[in-house]
Amino acid sequence: MGVSIKLYRRFEQQGIVPARRPRFLDDVAETLSVSAHALERAMNNIPAVRARISTAGTVLTQLVDRYVSQPGRWKGPAVDDADLLDLAALYGRPPQRTRRVLTHELGELRHFLLRMRRERAIADFDTDPQRQHLAHAASERWLEHFSKELALIPERLEQFHRRSVPSDAWQALVDMHDAGARPDGPWVPGTVLGRSATLELLPPSLAQQHQFGDVCAARLTWEGLRHIRLFQDLYGALYPGIRHPLATKQRAPGAAKQPGDMQFSIPQISVRFAFPPLTVAKIMRGSGSKGVDVRLSPTVVVRVGPARPAVTREQDASEEPQEPGS
Numbered sequence: 001m002g003v004s005i006k007l008y009r010r011f012e013q014q015g016i017v018p019a020r021r022p023r024f025l026d027d028v029a030e031t032l033s034v035s036a037h038a039l040e041r042a043m044n045n046i047p048a049v050r051a052r053i054s055t056a057g058t059v060l061t062q063l064v065d066r067y068v069s070q071p072g073r074w075k076g077p078a079v080d081d082a083d084l085l086d087l088a089a090l091y092g093r094p095p096q097r098t099r100r101v102l103t104h105e106l107g108e109l110r111h112f113l114l115r116m117r118r119e120r121a122i123a124d125f126d127t128d129p130q131r132q133h134l135a136h137a138a139s140e141r142w143l144e145h146f147s148k149e150l151a152l153i154p155e156r157l158e159q160f161h162r163r164s165v166p167s168d169a170w171q172a173l174v175d176m177h178d179a180g181a182r183p184d185g186p187w188v189p190g191t192v193l194g195r196s197a198t199l200e201l202l203p204p205s206l207a208q209q210h211q212f213g214d215v216c217a218a219r220l221t222w223e224g225l226r227h228i229r230l231f232q233d234l235y236g237a238l239y240p241g242i243r244h245p246l247a248t249k250q251r252a253p254g255a256a257k258q259p260g261d262m263q264f265s266i267p268q269i270s271v272r273f274a275f276p277p278l279t280v281a282k283i284m285r286g287s288g289s290k291g292v293d294v295r296l297s298p299t300v301v302v303r304v305g306p307a308r309p310a311v312t313r314e315q316d317a318s319e320e321p322q323e324p325g326s
Contacts, residue, residue: 001027015049015162016092022165026203036205036223049158052090056154059083059090063102064150068110076103091161097238101160104237105153109146116142160234163227167239168194169201173220175276176207177228177245181219183208186263186274189296190216212269214297246277264309266300280304 001008007018017024029039043049062083067076077084079099088098119142122135165173172193181188187210190199199209199218206224210217220228228245236244263274275283275294283292283304291305303310 001031010092013046013048014092015043015046015052015158017162019093020166022163022169022201023203025162026205029205043162053154053158056087056090056157057151059087060150060153063106064109068106068113074107074110076106087157091157093161100237100240101157101234104233105157108233109150112142112146112149116146156230156234160231163203163206164231164235164238165203165206166201167242168198170235170239171242172198172202172218173206173224173228174243174245175279176218176220177225178278179274179276181274182225183219183222185219186272187212187217187219188276189273190218191296192275192279192294193218212266212271213299215266215269215273215300216297217271217273243278262309264302264311266296266311267313275304275309 003018003021003024010016011018011024011028021027025036025039029036032039034042063077063081066081066083077099079095084099084102085095087102088095091098116139119135119139123132123139126132126135175193176188179188180186190196190209193199199216202209202218204221206221206227207218208221232245235242262280263272265272283294291303291310294302294304296302299313301312303312
């Protein structure tokens with residue numbers, strides 16, 4: 001597997017995934033010939049993992065008392081806070097990274113606290129008994145939401161640190177999401193997703209890759225789509241310079257296609273392809289009226305412009321690539 005015995009022992013005994021190996025869990029599952037879900041269950045049963053989640057809950061409660069409940073400008077926990085350093089050590093991640101993620105999580109709790117105290121003030125000081133009664137009930141509901149959300153954070157951090165990917169790989173996942181490249185959707189050519197080194201970082205459990213002739217392409221798995229929905233806010237905190245996934249918009253049947261979501265096909269290849277919307281927008285800003293040629297492979301060129309993409313094959317493929325199995 002290309003890892004040291006020390007790193008593997010740490011994974012097997014403590015459930016800590018090497019920070020710079022985003023494909024690590026996929027590699028373990030393949031090497032041991034087990035499913036990803038079986039591996040997750042095994043990791044959840046490691047005593048050190050259960051102890052870490054319990055300890056993290058206690059430490060988070062202390063951080064909430066120290067930072068969330070205190071009035072003043074919100075800054076998040078101090079980078080040298082002893083409890084934050086303990087959490088970073090528990091998850092095997094750098095303190096600065098841990099602080100960014102915790103600042104987001106604790107900030108969300110602060111919003112719950114704000115709403116709870118606002119309702120409590122109305123319940124305590126409003127002159128209308130009916131409004132007081134309603135506000136008291138609302139305050140209790142927000143307190144319940146606060147407690148539930150606080151209890152979910154340790155498990156969410158555990159799952160995020162297991163599966164998180166580097167910034168360039170996250171950008172590729174976001175581009176696939178925005179292009180609609182899900183398991184039942186089109187494929188995104190690899191040349192517009194980043195360097196080949198970036199594609200090599202993508203875990204197979206999150207993104208499926210396939211070679212169509214000489215065109216490499218990728219699209220999200222269902223687990224990849226779930227990963228984006230669950231952790232996009234944590235990635236936003238971790239990589240603030242990378243945009244969030246675009247919200248999915250419904251378009252009325254028969255409505256004209258927008259430049260950013262045009263799909264296209266390649267002769268002799270039986271699947272559909274798509275470019276990420278922002279990629280198309282960048283190309284069209286500098287394309288003028290004629291468009292720009294985007295090379296997908298040594299033999300395939302796509303002209304992107306105001307009209308629908310036009311595909312040119314510079315030579316015929318020797319055989320027709322087919323849609324891969326699920």
